[in-house]
Amino acid sequence: MARFVVRRLVGMVAVLFAVSVIVFFVFMVVPKQNPAQTLAGKNATPILVKSIEEEWGFDESLPVQYTTMMKKVFTGELTSYKPRLPVSDRIIEGIPATFSLTIGAAIIWLFFGLLLGYLSAIRAGGWLDRILTGVSIAGISLPVFLLAPVLIYFFADKLEIFPNGQYVPFEEDPVEWLKHLILPWVTLAVLSIGFYSRVLRSNMLDVMNEDYVRTARAKGLSERQVMTRHVLRNSLIPVITLFGLDFGATIAGTAIITEVIFSIDGIGNYAAEAVAKFELPPIMGVALYGAFFVVFVNGLVDIAYAYLDPRVRLGESAE
Amino acid sequence: MSAPLLSVSDLKVGFATEEGVVQAVDGASFELRPGEVVAIVGESGSGKSVTAQTIIGLTRANNARIEGSVKLGDQDLTAADDAEMRELRGERIAMVFQDPMTSFNPVYRLGDQIVEAIRAHHPDTSKKQGRQRVVELFEAVGIDDAERRVDDYPHEFSGGMRQRAMIAMALALEPEVLIADEPTTALDVTIQAQILDLLAELNRERNLATILITHDLGVVAEVADRVLVMYAGKVVEEGTLDEIFYDPQHPYTWGLLGSLTRIDRPRPHRLPQIAGSPPSLLDLPDGCPFRPRCPHEFSKCTQYPGLEARRPDAAEHRDRCWMTPEEKREKRVVEGQIGLEPPREVRQA
Numbered sequence: 001m002a003r004f005v006v007r008r009l010v011g012m013v014a015v016l017f018a019v020s021v022i023v024f025f026v027f028m029v030v031p032k033q034n035p036a037q038t039l040a041g042k043n044a045t046p047i048l049v050k051s052i053e054e055e056w057g058f059d060e061s062l063p064v065q066y067t068t069m070m071k072k073v074f075t076g077e078l079t080s081y082k083p084r085l086p087v088s089d090r091i092i093e094g095i096p097a098t099f100s101l102t103i104g105a106a107i108i109w110l111f112f113g114l115l116l117g118y119l120s121a122i123r124a125g126g127w128l129d130r131i132l133t134g135v136s137i138a139g140i141s142l143p144v145f146l147l148a149p150v151l152i153y154f155f156a157d158k159l160e161i162f163p164n165g166q167y168v169p170f171e172e173d174p175v176e177w178l179k180h181l182i183l184p185w186v187t188l189a190v191l192s193i194g195f196y197s198r199v200l201r202s203n204m205l206d207v208m209n210e211d212y213v214r215t216a217r218a219k220g221l222s223e224r225q226v227m228t229r230h231v232l233r234n235s236l237i238p239v240i241t242l243f244g245l246d247f248g249a250t251i252a253g254t255a256i257i258t259e260v261i262f263s264i265d266g267i268g269n270y271a272a273e274a275v276a277k278f279e280l281p282p283i284m285g286v287a288l289y290g291a292f293f294v295v296f297v298n299g300l301v302d303i304a305y306a307y308l309d310p311r312v313r314l315g316e317s318a319e
Numbered sequence: 320m321s322a323p324l325l326s327v328s329d330l331k332v333g334f335a336t337e338e339g340v341v342q343a344v345d346g347a348s349f350e351l352r353p354g355e356v357v358a359i360v361g362e363s364g365s366g367k368s369v370t371a372q373t374i375i376g377l378t379r380a381n382n383a384r385i386e387g388s389v390k391l392g393d394q395d396l397t398a399a400d401d402a403e404m405r406e407l408r409g410e411r412i413a414m415v416f417q418d419p420m421t422s423f424n425p426v427y428r429l430g431d432q433i434v435e436a437i438r439a440h441h442p443d444t445s446k447k448q449g450r451q452r453v454v455e456l457f458e459a460v461g462i463d464d465a466e467r468r469v470d471d472y473p474h475e476f477s478g479g480m481r482q483r484a485m486i487a488m489a490l491a492l493e494p495e496v497l498i499a500d501e502p503t504t505a506l507d508v509t510i511q512a513q514i515l516d517l518l519a520e521l522n523r524e525r526n527l528a529t530i531l532i533t534h535d536l537g538v539v540a541e542v543a544d545r546v547l548v549m550y551a552g553k554v555v556e557e558g559t560l561d562e563i564f565y566d567p568q569h570p571y572t573w574g575l576l577g578s579l580t581r582i583d584r585p586r587p588h589r590l591p592q593i594a595g596s597p598p599s600l601l602d603l604p605d606g607c608p609f610r611p612r613c614p615h616e617f618s619k620c621t622q623y624p625g626l627e628a629r630r631p632d633a634a635e636h637r638d639r640c641w642m643t644p645e646e647k648r649e650k651r652v653v654e655g656q657i658g659l660e661p662p663r664e665v666r667q668a
Contacts, residue, residue: 211421218375218416219436219488220409223401229435230424237426309426310472 008302012295019291020073020284024066027280034058035279039081069281073288078281080274087285090270097167098266100177101184101259102251109189110243113196114236120197121204121235122227132197139194148187148261155183165262184262188255192246199242203235210234237308244301251297252290323350324528325374325412325496330387330397332366332373340384341600343369345552347387348626349545351496354526356519358543360533360575364597366552367532371498373397374530375412376404391496410440413489417501419481423473429453430469433488440492456487460517479510486517493525500532515541536579540564548572551598551608554626558636568629568638568647570613607639615642615650 036053037044053059057068072078078087120132156164162183168176207213208231216230253267260272267286274282306312332344344366351357359367372378374389376396389396391411396404408414416422423432433456434449444452450469457465460483473481482502489497499518503511519542522529531543539546539560546563548556548571556569567573574593595612604610606621613620619641626637630644640647 211416211418212424214377215414215416215422215485216424217377218408218414220405220407220439221435222405222439225439234424234426311425311474 004303004306005299008299012292012299015295016288016291019287020070021066023284023287024069024280025062027283028062032278035081069284072281073284078285080282081279082277087282090282091267091285091289094265094267094270096169097264098253098255098259098268099251100167100170100181101188101255101264101266102247104181105185105188105192105255106243106247106250108185109192109196112189113193114200114239115197116193117197117200117204118227118232120201121208121231124201124205129201133201136194136197139190140198141194142190144187144191144257145261147190148183148258151183151187152261165264167262167264167266184258184264187262188250188258196239196242200235200239203238204231207231207234233308237305240301240304240308244298244304245294248294248297249290252293253286254290321352324353324391325351325530326388326390327370327374328388328390330370330373330389331385332369332378333384334380335382335384336601339601342552343600344373347547347549347552347554349547349554349557351528351530353495353528354522355545356522356529356531356543357545357547358531358533358539359547359549360536360539361549362534362597364551364600365549367534367549368500370549371414371500371530371532374496375408375414375498376401377414379404406440409436409489409494410492411494412496412498413492413494415482415485415489415497415499415502418505419478419485420505422485423481425473428470428472429476429484430471433469433484433491436488437491452491453487456491457484459490460484460487460521461513462487478506479513482506482510482514483517486514486521490521490525490527494527496528496530497521498530498532501534502531503538504533504535511538512541518542536564536575548575551603552600553608553639555609555640556636556638557626558633558638562633562636566630566633566636566644566648567651568636568644569609569640570615570650571609572638573651574612617641 034049034053036049036056036058039052039056040049057065060068069078076086076088079085080087080090116132116136120129120136123129152164155162163176163180165184166180168180170177213226213230216226221229253271255266256268256272258264259266259268263269267289270282271286271290274286326348327350328348330344330347331342333340333342347366347370349357359370361367369378373385374396376399378385379401385397387397391407394403394407396407399407423429427435430450430453433453434444434446437449437452438444453469454465457469462468462480462483468476473484476484482505486502502518503514506514515538518529518531521527522542529542531539533539543560545559546557547554548563548569550571556563556567556572558568563572564576567576571593577591578593580590593612594614598604598608598611606623607613607616608623610616610620624639624641626639628634628637629640630636642650
């Protein structure tokens with residue numbers, strides 16, 4: 001196990017390094033305005049621009065710029081151009097909102113996705129399955145930028161049950177926190193509920209044809225025991241992998257559209273802002289933060305995987 | 320002769336499909352007594368596995384049509400509801416499946432899977448008692464180091480060992496009837512022999528009534544007391560092991576016997592085989608379904624004879640072929656061996 005974790009950590013560092021290099025060079029090769037010019041303002045003298053270039057190091061060679069930037073990343077000195085604010089502060093400020101959004105949505109989508117998938121699979125071909133299939137496909141087909149305004153229109157504007165966006169910190173007012181998050185949670189979860197229920201349904205139908213399921217029936221287990229202990233348990237393994245990828249990506253800030261529409265000041269919103277203003281330091285900061293969580297969550301998934309499927313552990317002991 | 324433990328009479332199993340009803344089993348009848356091994360033999364699609372799975376209630380599906388009766392003691396299993404069937408499975412009738420590689424759930428320890436079977440019927444069994452029982456069972460089926468190996472996962476067992484574990488699981492609740500569906504097909508020949516020895520031993524020691532499903536007559540010769548030969552859903556011949564092997568009546572049985580490789584005969588140029596392939600159950604010929612493949616077909620074969628005893632000296636040896644036992648013996652002798660005519664190139668050589 002220790003060896004496994006060490007190998008994972010080394011892989012994580014490699015991924016983060018690769019991400020930083022790619023982000024840096026993509027930014028450099030894209031044609032853009034000189035950042036020093038932007039910083040200096042509209043009526044800046046060439047001398048001022050020059051001095052800013054020197055101050056920020058924009059006149060150095062690319063490898064030197066990269067190294068300086070990485071140093072700043074590790075010391076937490078990375079600052080955005082305009083306004084000059086530390087990137088790490090913004091990311092840390094954004095974390096509660098993004099985590100609240102993501103973790104809540106993930107719980108909802110995992111719970112309902114698995115529930116619908118399970119019901120669909122055990123009633124495969126029946127009317128319940130058909131209805132749930134329709135619901136799932138509808139959920140998968142609904143884009144966030146359509147679903148979110150529709151939800152806001154009905155539940156916030158017309159019925160006024162829930163507030164229209166914004167984030168209220170949990171420690172300030174837990175009830176408001178919940179009320180403000182319900183619509184974003186639903187928005188973010190709907191697609192995944194549809195997707196997860198389809199995946200689980202098809203996995204379960206495959207597993208139902210396995211010989212060991214017939215063995216379980218021949219042992220005299222009840223249909224429910226067969227379904228939960230043997231069919232569901234084995235069907236969850238691929239779903240866990242999927243969940244790791246999705247959860248990692250969402251917590252990394254890919255819920256950008258949801259955050260922007262609901263004006264939630266999280267990482268996704270910050271990323272959108274940084275890209276719109278085309279500033280490298282926040283883009284780099286957000287990219288590294290995101291990559292870290294994707295790799296970290298996937299590491300956790302691998303550990304969960306070894307727990308769920310003993311055959312995976314074989315590779316470890318064979319070394 | 321003791322009273323039958325299990326009696327199957329006129330069992331019919333059909334499956335409704337889009338192209339029509341597939342009559343997988345069409346009127347199978349047989350009896351099984353304590354300590355007896357009945358082998359059901361036939362090619363793929365002959366209905367042998369469906370017969371076995373119907374006995375234990377595994378063919379119950381919305382599209383299945385099951386008629387006739389399967390009686391275990393006084394209880395009619397075809398009429399039993401799902402809860403009654405469940406109580407019986409594992410407890411009174413246990414099953415061993417063909418492929419030990421895929422018949423255990425890969426994510427649970429073998430011991431736990433067997434304890435699960437015990438606890439399905441005796442929920443008050445503690446984990447410790449269950450485990451102890453599994454250790455005993457593993458020892459009984461010849462798994463070395465049982466104490467440690469109960470905690471292994473299926474992938475840590477070899478194929479032969481897994482089949483032993485499968486048998487251990489089937490024996491866990493001391494069932495009266497064991498159904499072994501092609502128990503050796505997926506195994507190496509040397510392992511096959513070990514598993515057959517084990518089955519024969521259990522059969523003797525525990526007086527376990529066994530239904531052995533197989534296509535391999537070599538396996539049958541090893542362990543069976545009586546043999547049923549099935550073709551296209553019907554029993555075409557039944558008799559004792561000796562009757563079937565030394566005086567087979569149905570040309571299909573000759574074909575099966577003829578396809579055995581024999582070390583006491585000169586080696587043929589090509590291994591004999593039964594010409595053609597089994598008919599589609601959706602489109603059976605009139606009369607005898609074996610007719611298109613049978614070299615001895617004659618006018619009467621357009622009608623299908625009943626399963627009757629035709630030998631005056633053997634009342635329990637029944638078959639479905641119009642020829643008289645004398646005609647059959649003559650035809651078999653002409654070929655110099657039991658089976659059907661060998662392929663043409665062998666005859667000319």
